[in-house]
Amino acid sequence: MKQSFIASDEEIEDMVSDGSSESDGNSESDEEEDDLFDFTCAICDNGGDLLGCDGPCMRSFHAKIGTGEDSYCDTLGFTEAEVEAMKTFLCKNCEYKQHQCFICGVLEPSDGPTAKVFLCNNATCGYFYHPKCVARKLHPNNKIEALEKENKIIGGSSFTCPIHWCFHCKGLEDRSQEQLQFAVCRRCPKSYHRKCLPREIPFEDSNEDIVTRAWDLSKRILIYCLYVVTSSLIFVKCCLHCSYTELS
Structure with a gap:
């Protein structure tokens, strides 16, 4: 059974809403700048030559033909010429102010009086949520x-999503x-400390029956948690968030 958060989400929001951690006072400014953009492509989940969205989603993409x-x-x-000519880049979701809930994957308006999904208030997050979806994650047993x-x-109160606390x-x-350091799932708002990562989320295939679910990327680990269905070759997406949503 899932446990409620030890501290109230309001108390923890005060500590993490600015994107800080216990070590932020000693962080290099370039590391903080890098944190503003995702380090893997929102389309394919791979790294490489990426272009970061300057909008609130802060996702990154393989932008140029031939990359990825x-x-x-x-x-x-x-x-290449089109990318070099860009002064700023907004993905279609940020351009049209429509984003997917990171829990259920439904695309909704994200700005103004018609907004139905709302942005986590952590400065380096970029994930949007339906109020009901994130509230149930914050208080799963109440x-x-x-x-x-x-x-x-719904009334305008800010919130911090559960990806900013260790699930364990x-x-x-x-x-x-x-x-x-956090191991962060690419498909749902769940993170683990490196020391808390379940054995069922392995870094390497130890035999043909175990699929790699974790990759060590500098000071952050990318994972597909145990709620993400996998096969021996392909990870099956459990939500639409990481697909690049084209809007007409």
Whole structure:
């Protein structure tokens, strides 16, 4: 059974809403700048030559034709000249202010009086949520508190999504300590400290029956958690968020 967060989400929001951790005081400015953009492509989940969206989603994409070939990425289809000519880049979701809920995957308006999905208030997050979806994640065992949180978000209250706490111990990330660095799922708002990562989420295939679910990328680990269905070759997406949504 899932446990409620040890501290209330309001208390933890005060600590993490600015994107800080215990080690932020000693962080290099260039590392903080890098944190503003995703380090893997939102289309194919691979790294390489990426273009970051300057909008609130802060996702990154293989933008140019020919990049992302190793992962068979469709890319955004821009030429080298088109990318070089860009002063700023907004993905179609940010341009049209429509984003997908990171929990259920439904595309909704994300700005103005018609907004139905709302941005996590952590400065380096970029994920949007329906109030009901995120409230249920924040209070999985208390329907009354979940409903109260949902109504607060609808009324304009900010929130911090659960990806910013360890799913196992509920602690925050401290990048200055290797064991307290986060392993973050690409398909749902779930993170683990390196030391808390379940054995069922392995870094390498130890035999043909175990699929790799974790990759060590500098000071952050990318994972597909146990709720993401996998096969021996392909990860099956459990939501639409990481697909590049074309809007007409």
